[in-house]
Amino acid sequence: MSTRPHAVAFDVLETLLNLDPLRTRMEEIGQSADLLQPWFMRFQRDSMALTLSGDFGTFESVARQALRTDTQHTATEEDIDHVLAGFGQLPAHPDAEPALRRLSEAGVRIGCLTVGRADNTERFLEQAGLARHVDQVITAEQAGIWKPAPSIYRVAAHQLGVSPATMALVAVHAWDCHGAKRAGCLAGWCARLEGRYGDVFTPADVTGADLGEVAEGLLRLPSA
Structure with missing residues (x-):
């Protein structure tokens, strides 16, 4: 019981x-606002994949790699900095x-x-x-x-x-x-x-x- x-x-x-305000940050780096959900899902999936394989990646490293992939490597590291900075706000x-x-x-x-x-x-x-x-x-x-x-x-x-x-x-x-x-x-x-x-x-x-x-x-x- x-x-x-x-x-x-x-x-x-x-x-x-x-997380919705991150959509604006996506647009500010020239990406679609609709990218937020697939990026966050990829981030979660990749985090779980690392755990299942016995490894660990920091929040920032996994989130960065997921965003590089989902923007088809068109986002610069400065662009990614801008999006990730939004989490604290x-x-x-x-x-x-x-x-x-x-x-x-x-x-x-x-x-x-x-x-x-x-x-x-x-x-x-x-x-x-x-x-x-x-x-x-x-x-x-x-x-x-x-x-x-x-x-x-x-x-x-x-x-x-x-x-x-x-x-x-x-x-x-x-x-x-x-x-x-x-x-x-x-x-x-x-x-x-x-x-x-x-x-x-x-x-x-x-x-x-x-x-x-x-x-x-x-x-x-x-x-x-």
Whole structure:
């Protein structure tokens, strides 16, 4: 039976952080705004491929290579610098702050578990007004492995001072929730991005239309 978590680790890219303003940066370097989604998908795929093969690449190195490929090598390194610099200036989704605040006020420890860079993540949290609710930022680079390898979720639980069984991962990606479940954690899935939870993945403990519904669902789980 699922029980109320003592800590919640939020995915950052697309779950808390809105990537849409990067479309403008794509246009500013002479690329199509529509390139954002395939580039981000290639970045995620390549990160996972490195993990599956037993290797690791930093956020910047993998994101750079993916953008070189998706622009058919027409983007200069300065162009790529311009796009990547935008990660530190992106806004939060509207449902992010209320959800983090609700959990924090309920006494739940809050973490951010991201494949992004620590400095960009911390800058984003500060400017979006989320930092005051966050106890710990855990990155793939710090853990030495990318999602959805089980060990990264266990590292997050350790950093938050709880067991995996008492930590929930919250994300808009069903594959991320699946990874957390396979690592022995709880999972809360927000339907904002994907609409329906993929039936090939282990079901999340809680689902909701937005992060607020997910947070309330996690708090309603019975105490151990």
